Amino acid sequence: MGFTFLQKFGAAVLVTVWLVWGSNMIGNMVVPVREPPPSSGTPTAAAPSGAAQAKDAPIEDIKPLLASAPVDQGETLFKKCTACHTGEKGGANKVGPNLWNVVGGPKAHSEAFSYSNALKEKGGEWSYDDLNHFIASPKAFAPGTKMTFAGFKKAEERAALIAYLRTLADSPAPLP
Secondary structure, three states: OOOOOOHHHHHHHHHHHHHHHHHHHHHHOOOOOOOOOHHHHHOOOOOHHHHHHHHHHOOOHHHHHHHHOOOOOOHHHHHHOOOOOOOOOOOOOOOOOOOOOOOEEEEEOOOOOOOOHHHHHHEEEOHHHHHHHHHOOOOHHHOOOOOOOOOOOOHHHHHHHHHHHHHHHOOOOOOO
């Protein structure tokens, strides 16, 4: 009795799947994978998510850095933001809202922009502390935000950027 090409091919695929699956099962029995205990201090293979890192590591206060923060460095850092934001007075919204008068201004300030509910629910004004936390990790500050930028991890960079954002106003907010 002869077998067709499709029958031979199907049998080969089936035998291959069985061999791979069987090898995996035998390998796992012979060499079990043991997870380190949570309190051992041994780093795990997977890095924690941005939100988990933000909860673990406190955000450094940038208020002492603001008075001496280099505005020109902040302007350079803001160029990363211009992919999604504008900063000029009366500027258009892009993927993100225009950031004119953001320091000390209300959160979700532009009625022409569709903010996420996470940011709308925050309410209040953009204080230096709130901006610091948001720029460090937008998703940790407002889980569910539409902003996909991972954030600036260095306090000096955040201070310089906030110092620059402060200049984007007719009358800049007073320093803390």
